[in-house]
Amino acid sequence: MLSIAENSSSIKNSASKPNSFFGLLFKNRLAMIGLFFILFWTFVALFAPIIAPYSPTATNTAIKLEAPSAAHWMGTDNFGRDIFSRVIFGARISLWTGIIGVGISCCLGIPLGGIAGYYGGKLGNVIMRVMDTLLAFPSLILAMAIAASIGPGLISAMIAVGIVGIPEFARLMFGQTVSLREKEFVEAGRAIGVKDSVILRKHIFPNALAPLLVRATLGLGFAILTAASLSFLGLGVKPPTAEWGAMISEGREYIISGQWWIISFPGLAIVTSILGFNLLGDGLRDVLDPRIRTGK
């Protein structure tokens, strides 16, 4: 695979289209829809206390199970809590879990993959076989096992989501490093005696950034979904915290009796936020992956 650094010059020559990174990205309509969703949810999460008309945890059984109305835009749940407010506050939890989860995956996966790829040999083999073992588990089952063993809660859900994502990043970084370490600029660095750690950080990592960025964006969507699944299964947030997965779990008892709004709105929130990250991730890949880009 080519790196951006090398490739950027060749792209600049085909001057007919706006071909800067942002220019290409802005032209990608789907990526823009994704970005819109992400910005929307980020805004909602940041200003949740201002936007939400009610407290997300205030119960009032006198108004329980009310259908969407002017007073309660998304209706109320079985405790009379305002679903609109809960969805808004849920955005905070979901985005946080996604960011922390992917953060953990990156912080551990990228160095591990880099070391394994750069040094290779026995060390690399051991690291990558451990990663393969982790990959062999279905990710949700692994996350459930981790969350259950640490004890259910928001933090353990974040840790579980993070650990599950490690091998993906490690493998990606491993592949990048293996191809990059043979490049002339790395060899040149080694020849003049630059330390391994500096080569990895300053020369290999920046050149591997593009695919990692794509992976991290897609990973955010996956992390949100996994965290919501954990909460749905009772391994995530503690009641009465508003979290989309937990809201769906609580509301599913009411599907038959006709209170569709309890699960529909958090469901919609999950869909749009994940769709946002996936669309943007795909868009980023289109822009950053030289093979696709030059092919156009």
Added chain:
Amino acid sequence: MKKTKWLAVVLASVMLLTAAGCGTNANQAVNAGAAAGKEIVLAYSDGGQTMDPAEANDLTSDTLVLAAYDQLITYGVKKANGADIANTEELKPMLAKEWKVSDDQKTYTFTLQDNAKFQSGNPVNAQAVVWSLDHVKNSKSGSFLYGMAEIESCTAKDDKTVEIKLSQPNHLFLQIIAMYTFSIIDPAVVKDKGADYLKNNEAGSGPYKVEKWDPATEAVFTANPNYWQGAAKISKVTMKFIKEASNRVTLLDKGDADMAIEIPAQNVADLKKNANLTVRSDASNRILYLAFNTKVKPFDNPKVRQAISYAIPYDKLVHDVMYDQAKQMKSAVASNTPGFTDAGFVYKYDLDKAKQLLKEAGYENGFSFDFTLGSGFQDWQDDAVLIQAELAKIGVKMNIQNMARAQFLEAQKTHNLTAYISKWTSFVNDPGYHLGFLLYGKGTSNYGNYQNAQVDKLWEQANVEPDQAKRNELYKQAQQIITTDAPWVYLYEYNRVVGMNKNLKGYVFYPDEIIRFYSLSK
């Protein structure tokens, strides 16, 4: 080209074979249906653990056992508001046609039915009874009840007479011996097939044979045509195991199931609108309580426990969580248990009183505690959230810790949980049995470590008191002390909600909540 042809031939033959296979299966099904007569489908939630009467310990396993086995004696049935419910105080003959009690109340002599036969064709005789009781004694789960029955020895006097000696008079003996645990097993079958045979197969004299039992999907029973009390009216019963409550409700609503159990309270009103269905909602003796660890600060202080009891939105729990399919609980004993009293129950939702009690206990500024919430029951979670919101108003922070059900049951047994919600059904509807497990100092299920010397003394006194009225008086005193002490917050008593098709008749509600198929008809 050659390859394609060859493939086509193979495909064609496979299709033909499949079609032929379908044909035979369909024919078989039709034949079976014609011969079998009346069939019903029941929607259950759990698939059960074992078919061994002495080891069965969950609702589905117990149901399997009661379909396939008989007991020496059984409970009577009475009418209440036009519906049939079991009368556990009245004991009726089953495999034993009569029994005598010695004057010292320590020797019971049972005479067996002349015509009772096991499904294998062997007669039900005294040796089988002795063998079956011995089986309970040596079992993991049932041996506890054997000890509780205070059985000292069991001997066969002749082919049809069994004598059971007790180590001391026990007013619960007959009620315990009527439980499914003490089912009479055919020893010849077990000797022939080995000891593990009972786990997955039956060897009883009961009204139904188990054709198939797969805990993941379904159990199928066919009526025993030679049943000694006459063959059952329903010739085939299929129990479908469906975890998700909403799916059970849908099956019932659409008419694909003749009966569904464990119906969520919020669906009751809708189901009642369906003209093809009857919804039975019977007050059970299944109670739900919030238990404190009375050995842990601050719950070692009765004032703190009382304060919490004053901060509970009792009406909301019954009305908004249970949709009125429950009743407020006012004693540690269920209200339909003989000897129940609500004396001492002064608690009502009164936050000022709660705050005042906290102040007296030295917790004017509140405190925080860990609350363990076992999974599996939506209403538990709803209760916890509502209680949490109320406690916050008196400065008490309740941290809800979720725990998977299996883990929760284990954690309870450590006696280390600070506070938790739990349910209980006493299969023997008697305060002695009930309190003996739950709140007697040495009770095996006293997971909140409640200890009150006075309560223990009253319980022990009652245990050896032969006169029922005097015994109940002692239990009432114990209940009053417990209620005042407030080791539990009393939440509610569940109704047993069963939905069934209008044309299904003969449902009898038993306090143990197990459905006996034999009385059903269509």
